[in-house]
Amino acid sequence: MVLKQITHLTSIDNLTKEQINFILDKSKQMLNILNSKKTLNICKGKILACLFFEASTRTRLSFEAAMHRLGGNVIGFADASTSSAKKGESLTDTIKTVQNYADIICIRHPLEGSSKLAAKYCKIPIINAGDGGHEHPTQTLMDLFTIMIKKNTISNLKIGLCGDLKFGRTTHSLLQALALFGNEIICISPEELRMPNEIKDKIQNYGGKIFQTENLNEVINKLDILYITRIQKERFISEKEYLRLKGRYILDKKIMSIAPKNLFIMHPLPRVDEINPEIDNDKRCIYFQQAFFGVPVRMAILEIMLKI
Amino acid sequence: MVLKQITHLTSIDNLTKEQINFILDKSKQMLNILNSKKTLNICKGKILACLFFEASTRTRLSFEAAMHRLGGNVIGFADASTSSAKKGESLTDTIKTVQNYADIICIRHPLEGSSKLAAKYCKIPIINAGDGGHEHPTQTLMDLFTIMIKKNTISNLKIGLCGDLKFGRTTHSLLQALALFGNEIICISPEELRMPNEIKDKIQNYGGKIFQTENLNEVINKLDILYITRIQKERFISEKEYLRLKGRYILDKKIMSIAPKNLFIMHPLPRVDEINPEIDNDKRCIYFQQAFFGVPVRMAILEIMLKI
């Protein structure tokens, strides 16, 4: 139906509310299949090309796992150095070539807008697996799925986004999706790492409620979900600036002792030191479970976009 | 039959005319299967080892895609840095080891003659996927297949080879195969990058017709196929020399406006700037289709050499 129209997934903006709901429903089915240890064969003979021009453990491995769990195959590269980019090939030429070898492509590239450009020239479906500091829509879908599973709804919640909201692409896409489903969002960040205005404006245009603060302790008691992100060293120009900001928000036993009982802590991972491992076994800390949900959600997306 | 004797494919010289025809016929069958979206299972349980001591997108990914389309599996490495070569292991030791893990090996290595050396010590079939500036026989087979599909014959054509004919391994193997099938070949290159004499001599020995020129415009009107290649930076010692020669032949809208209606433009890819992307949508430009044909041709080769 509506979903048949998802040709490419380069931005969470590509999706309507109905399409997102459809993906979350399908993800639930995939989760049940995974939990039942049943084997799927629906992607037998199909090929996913994973083109990672930037390193990744989580996203690449979970896409590959998702394709294998569906019975399909994977080709690709894990960093730009083993691709023809080294010989000076343009991204569009790489895409025009690889589309001949696969049925669907997932791409991570350091350049903002790269996956949109790729999609323009590609006759098979493209999934954006991160384009620089820009967007990462499948991360957003697995974040929404995690909230759905834990809170049984993705609407009318109070959700704190905390950390690097300027460069952290995961929070940009997530903010938009959360606003779309009518949640209240509290942006918690140092002034230098605030959510960009163009993203906030977009949200406010369709009625989303956003508040902004620098003080986590002040708001933590009101939250249903606290989504914390890594201060990303690789996006900074100055080491000094990075070091000054990175220790700003740290979750530990002390802060968890004053946090609400029904607050869930999420994180896109990898973390560096913004979450102290001493709280990993706290039932409210669900970031590794969130990582697991990447598999059923990506299975759902692959199945839907391959139109099987 | 005859084909049962293809143990290794290190050079296009390994093949007789009948064997080449047999491979092209089998490739046609594979193309039909791919187009029908049918799933094959004939390599189930088989393993292809892809040993890439030099980076490649196209060749590696299309070999892997071919093996997966046949229902088989792939192991290997995408560059020498993740192999035991780093620990000082010799190529022959790597081969003597990996032959224990796979059913067929495809190898790319910077050293001329490396795959022939590998074949000498290997009890499973070896496919040369490029040995330095030397040969790349599966590229030649997919080039022949492209011509066959587009011109319905691979004989009695006028074919221009243009660009770096000295270092470009793809043109060396292709020249021999084209001569074998009775085509007229026009070599178009700057004096410094001419086709090596030993290759021309070999061809003339079995009656091939070769002409040589530096001027593309002068001959373009007589051609059925123009096969242009990249001036390969990585084969040059001096940056200056490279820069002087690389802009010599550039295909753009202007030159295509005077080119014959039934001329096809081929290129082994990746291109740098020898073909302006403004002509990519011209029906005569078939280089991305040529890349696609790598899959059915490599499927055919894998099936034949695995003797399934």
Place this chain on the structure above:
Amino acid sequence: MVLKQITHLTSIDNLTKEQINFILDKSKQMLNILNSKKTLNICKGKILACLFFEASTRTRLSFEAAMHRLGGNVIGFADASTSSAKKGESLTDTIKTVQNYADIICIRHPLEGSSKLAAKYCKIPIINAGDGGHEHPTQTLMDLFTIMIKKNTISNLKIGLCGDLKFGRTTHSLLQALALFGNEIICISPEELRMPNEIKDKIQNYGGKIFQTENLNEVINKLDILYITRIQKERFISEKEYLRLKGRYILDKKIMSIAPKNLFIMHPLPRVDEINPEIDNDKRCIYFQQAFFGVPVRMAILEIMLKI
């Protein structure tokens, strides 16, 4: 039965004699299946994650081959540079994440004890594929299997371990296993590269017999098996020290001419120059066959640990 208790395989110490015998029996069955060219499907839908923080050809490719021969799939990385370790992620976080994507993990990491640490946090089975200069238990199992196939027993033999016995992890695990099965072990090494005392003490505690010498020629005639290892450059701090020691024991035609007829030469590979390739065709040299046995042994381990 007993084997159901193998959760993780981080050290050969994790295994009882019965468990080792069980693995060797199962390996024999796998070898028969491989030789009969039959196709297995018992790991269909299962995923092995190969996490190689250090380069490897042999171990990684044979694990991948083993999983494919069982009908299963593989995800992972071949060196740390394409993983999130680059972003500062801890090993335990990588494990807590990847365990969500796979059914079993095999890990190589430069740090001693890394796989034991990983196992502590991992809810799916972990196999140590080498942790620095420490242990490499599946290598030991394939070494035992090789001896079993060639000598029809793994007890009451005279076995020489020769070369770098200080840093060579393969010999540490092997020594323990050989002692467990009641063999006599002769350690042959320069004084600087002697087997560490803590390992020798451990063995002597359960009644193992060990002798030590610097002189290979003196003892070669008494041996059933000579297991020689590479002097590992990457474990040395000084280039000079490395160069001084690396030429100490070299097997060539001359030494083979005085060696017993029923002596077998083993080597974990890769070799550098401690075995002259001129003796590769000597029937007593079984190191490449030993490499091949990595596949059936790892198939057996995967099947047993996946509890299929």
